Amino acid sequence: MNLLTRIAFIEEVGRIAETNRDRYTLLYAEINHTLQLASLTQGTAAAEELFSRIQSLIIGKVASIASARIGKLDRNRFGILLKLPVQESMQFAEQLAHLIDQQCIIVADIAYYPKLIIGVTSLSPEYKTPERILAAVDEALFQAKRAGNSVVKLIEYDDPVLHEYYDLLKLLPELREGLTNHAFVLFAQPISPINGADAEKKAEVLLRYKSDQGDSLTQRRLLRAAELFHISREVDLYVVQQLCRYLAENPQHAVYSLNISGSTIRYPGFIGKVEQNFRYYGIDSRKICFEITETVADHDYQNACEFMRQLKKNLGCLLSLDDIGIGSSNLANLSKFNVDFFKIDGLFMQNILKCPYSELVVSFICSAAKLFERETIAEYVENAEQLEKLKVLGVDYAQGYYVGKPSLLFDPA
Numbered sequence: 001m002n003l004l005t006r007i008a009f010i011e012e013v014g015r016i017a018e019t020n021r022d023r024y025t026l027l028y029a030e031i032n033h034t035l036q037l038a039s040l041t042q043g044t045a046a047a048e049e050l051f052s053r054i055q056s057l058i059i060g061k062v063a064s065i066a067s068a069r070i071g072k073l074d075r076n077r078f079g080i081l082l083k084l085p086v087q088e089s090m091q092f093a094e095q096l097a098h099l100i101d102q103q104c105i106i107v108a109d110i111a112y113y114p115k116l117i118i119g120v121t122s123l124s125p126e127y128k129t130p131e132r133i134l135a136a137v138d139e140a141l142f143q144a145k146r147a148g149n150s151v152v153k154l155i156e157y158d159d160p161v162l163h164e165y166y167d168l169l170k171l172l173p174e175l176r177e178g179l180t181n182h183a184f185v186l187f188a189q190p191i192s193p194i195n196g197a198d199a200e201k202k203a204e205v206l207l208r209y210k211s212d213q214g215d216s217l218t219q220r221r222l223l224r225a226a227e228l229f230h231i232s233r234e235v236d237l238y239v240v241q242q243l244c245r246y247l248a249e250n251p252q253h254a255v256y257s258l259n260i261s262g263s264t265i266r267y268p269g270f271i272g273k274v275e276q277n278f279r280y281y282g283i284d285s286r287k288i289c290f291e292i293t294e295t296v297a298d299h300d301y302q303n304a305c306e307f308m309r310q311l312k313k314n315l316g317c318l319l320s321l322d323d324i325g326i327g328s329s330n331l332a333n334l335s336k337f338n339v340d341f342f343k344i345d346g347l348f349m350q351n352i353l354k355c356p357y358s359e360l361v362v363s364f365i366c367s368a369a370k371l372f373e374r375e376t377i378a379e380y381v382e383n384a385e386q387l388e389k390l391k392v393l394g395v396d397y398a399q400g401y402y403v404g405k406p407s408l409l410f411d412p413a
Contacts, residue, residue, distance in 0.1 A: 001063040001070065003055075009071025009079045014130040016081065017123050024123040025089035026133060027080040028073070028141040029058065029096065032149050034114040035076050038107060046107045051076070053105050054114050061096050086122045086154065093118045093152045101150045115149035117141065126157040136162055168225040175222050175231065179238050182412035183210050186242055188256065190404030191377055191397050194390055201254040204291070204399065205243055206406050207235070210413075232261035233270060241277050243288075246410035248281040257289040257320055262296040265307040275315055289318035289340070297321060297337060305336070312338060320377070325361050335372050341397075342369045346380025349400070352389055359393070366394045 004012065016024050031054055039047035055078075062070045062080055069081040082089045100116045119141030127133045136155050139162065144153035155162060178184050184207055191202035209219035226232045239258055247256075264270050278285055290311055297304040311317045320341035321334070325348055334342070344365055351358040362378070369376045378390050381400030390398060 001059055001068075003059065004069060004071035004079075006071060006073045006079075009069070009073065009081075010130075010134070012069055012071070012081065013079070013123075013133065017127070017130040017133055023083055023085055025082045025084055025086055026121055026123060026137045027082065027089065027093055028119045028137045029078045029080060029093075030074075030117050030141060030145070031076040031100075032115040032117060034112050038110075038112060042108060042110060046110075050105060050107050050112055050114070054100065054103075057100060057103065058096065058116075061099055065092065086120070086156075089122075090120060090152065090154055093120055097150045097152055117144045117149065118152045119144050120152060120154045122156065124157045132157075132162075132166075135165065139165060165228070168221065168228055171222055171225040172229060172231075175225055178209060178222070179234060182242075184208065184235075184238065184242075185210055185408065185412065186239065186246065186410040187406040188409040189399060189406040191257070191399045192403040194387065194395055194398050199397075201252075202257070202289075202397065203254065203409075204257040204259075205239060205409065207239055208406075210411075227261065227263070230263055233264040233267045236260055236264045237270070237273055240274055242410060242412045244277045244281040244283050245412065247283055247287070253287075255287050255289055255318060257291050257318075259291045259322070260296075262293075262300065265292065265296065265300060265303050271307070271310045271314065274311075278315065285316040286318065289320050291320040291322040291343065293323045294321055294325075295323065308338060324365055334368055340374060341377050342374050343377045343379060344395070346378075346400070349378055349380040349382070349386055353385055359389070362390070362395065363393050369396075370394070 013026060031051070034054075035047050035051055038050045055072075058078060059070060062068050065082055065084065067083040071079045073079045082092060084092065097116045097118055100114055103114055105112045105114065119137050119139070121133060121136040121140055123133055127136065136157065136159075140153045140155035143155070143161070144151040147153065187206040187208050188203040189206060191204060193199040207223070209222055223232075223235065226235045236258070243256060243258065277283070278288075292304060292308065297308075308319050312319055318341070319337075319339040320343050321337050321339045322343045323345045324334070324342050325345050342365055344362055348358040348362050352362060366376050368374075375396040376394075377397040377399055378395045379399050381387055381390065381398040381402050383402055386400075387398055387402060
């Protein structure tokens with residue numbers, strides 16, 4: 001059976017998509033991290049031998065299906081075209097994943113246990129273009145990888161995930177143009193001391209998008225598109241630069257907090273670009289606080305710790321651990337993050353007056369903060385009763401509509 005090149009395979013998908021789609025199904029099959037393990041432990045030659053033997057098993061299985069085609073798309077990924085309905089193709093994919101799952105392959109006396117992750121979609125006419133078919137199967141593979149090894153995931157043309165993907169894809173030009181033309185403006189929401197202490201002024205910087213009518217809107221879908229298509233770090237750098245511009249033009253004694261996305265903490269160049277902006281605009285780094293969510297910090301612990309270390313030790317910035325108490329919420333790590341503030345998620349504020357558990361969580365976070373010499377900030381404070389409860393529990397700062405609504409800070413245009 002011939003193994004097609006990436007280009008030849010994609011061309012074949014396009015040809016079939018334009019002629020006879022009805023009974024064809026497309027699979028993306030990816031070998032898990034086994035190849036990397038072989039390369040690290042025994043070198044490239046061992047990894048190549050392991051790959052060759054897995055490839056032979058896959059090709060042998062695909063060859064059992066009449067009119068099937070297979071192509072090598074990447075070093076560990078294959079594309080498979082089956083002239084079968086979706087359900088039969090799913091059965092085949094499950095069998096293929098099971099076949100590889102049962103293997104113990106010995107390379108130079110070391111045993112490897114490879115796994116396959118498989119994404120599946122039909123060549124349905126509703127996709128309209130081959131590009132959408134390829135995007136769909138790629139998304140199916142991505143979801144399968146998130147679920148784990150030996151997983152098969154089917155996505156069809158009417159899957160809500162795909163509709164969101166296409167809708168957000170349409171926003172990319174607007175997002176790029178907005179960053180270039182400074183259509184994003186900075187708002188600020190006050191963070192106020194609860195016990196009347198003479199504390200330094202604080203506020204969180206929020207990003208808003210100006211519509212054609214000039215109104216400032218929270219464009220969550222634009223920011224979701226930035227996250228999905230890996231533009232979040234550019235958005236984060238935009239906020240840093242525009243805030244530096246504002247502070248250079250309006251010197252003041254205040255601390256401003258900025259939110260940082262998960263992809264940004266994995267971007268090695270971010271710290272250097274922040275430092276460049278601080279120097280260029282003459283910014284006091286002690287007046288800038290970077291907020292990182294607890295979930296992001298916990299999921300990417302090593303990168304998050306190094307990122308925070310550089311911001312605090314090398315640049316002298318303040319740090320806040322955001323959304324504490326939700327998501328992964330690994331409370332064991334709280335003491336390991338060298339931050340200045342613990343920010344309590346607003347979910348607990350909504351229930352704090354009627355839910356003993358919410359009150360208990362807030363009380364615990366306050367106690368932990370005092371133990372580790374951190375200060376606490378409660379989000380989404382919306383009434384006097386909530387504020388009074390926070391005062392009793394010992395929370396240091398409040399943020400929310402009751403203490404101050406977001407207002408325009410700086411329009412860069």
